[in-house]
Amino acid sequence: MKTALIIYWSKTGNTEKVANAIKQGLEEASIQVTIKKPEEAEALDYFDYDLVCVGCPSYSWHPPEPVTNFLKKKFAEYRQNGKIKPSAPKVPGKNAIVFVTYSGPHTGIDEATPVGKDIRQYFEHIGFNVIDEWYVLSEFHGSLEHSTLGRLGDVRGKPTAEQLQVVKDDSRRIGKLL
Ligand SMILES: Cc1cc2nc3c(=O)[nH]c(=O)nc-3n(C[C@H](O)[C@H](O)[C@H](O)COP(=O)(O)O)c2cc1C
Numbered sequence: 001m002k003t004a005l006i007i008y009w010s011k012t013g014n015t016e017k018v019a020n021a022i023k024q025g026l027e028e029a030s031i032q033v034t035i036k037k038p039e040e041a042e043a044l045d046y047f048d049y050d051l052v053c054v055g056c057p058s059y060s061w062h063p064p065e066p067v068t069n070f071l072k073k074k075f076a077e078y079r080q081n082g083k084i085k086p087s088a089p090k091v092p093g094k095n096a097i098v099f100v101t102y103s104g105p106h107t108g109i110d111e112a113t114p115v116g117k118d119i120r121q122y123f124e125h126i127g128f129n130v131i132d133e134w135y136v137l138s139e140f141h142g143s144l145e146h147s148t149l150g151r152l153g154d155v156r157g158k159p160t161a162e163q164l165q166v167v168k169d170d171s172r173r174i175g176k177l178l
Pocket residue numbers: 009010011012013014015016056057058059060061062101102103104105108111112138139140141
């Protein structure tokens with residue numbers, strides 16, 4: 001049985017919804033899924049899974065600090081174990097997906113892509129094949145201004161059931177290809 005690890009951080013629930021949609025899609029493809037918060041995942045080894053999915057919101061176009069701290073800690077561990085090699089050779093069968101939720105109130109998706117690119121590097125450096133980066137437009141809970149007057153318009157109620165269905169369908173398709 002193929003296995004997947006989903007690690008996500010979520011303050012107001014948007015990223016959690018996406019993480020759960022990924023889990024459902026992968027399970028529909030008969031993947032065995034473990035889902036954890038960063039603080040619960042420190043002792044886990046990415047290399048024990050066929051697919052690792054990491055997700056968080058964009059905070060000032062960066063990953064939130066607890067996510068960066070987690071990724072750096074794991075990275076230091078892999079460096080010590082000799083897993084960070086020059087030219088970052090691909091490790092067969094090891095895959096990752098990065099997912100980011102964002103509201104884009106000022107400059108749109110450009111506030112989210114740096115987050116995805118940043119997280120992606122932690123996986124490419126250890127030889128994982130990063131299958132995709134997913135950016136999911138979401139409500140800015142707690143700020144009506146940022147939810148309605150931003151560059152991407154009215155984002156209230158996002159991610160919608162339709163957005164989550166797309167995530168689920170894509171996850172199922174990827175799960176079947178693992
Ligand atoms: C402190 C803070 C900073 C944020 N900064 C950005 C940002 O720079 N760009 C953006 O698109 N959204 C930003 N957002 C909105 C969140 O990324 C977005 O609402 C996200 O979906 C929240 O995820 P969560 O519900 O999983 O916590 C910010 C939200 C907070 C609370």
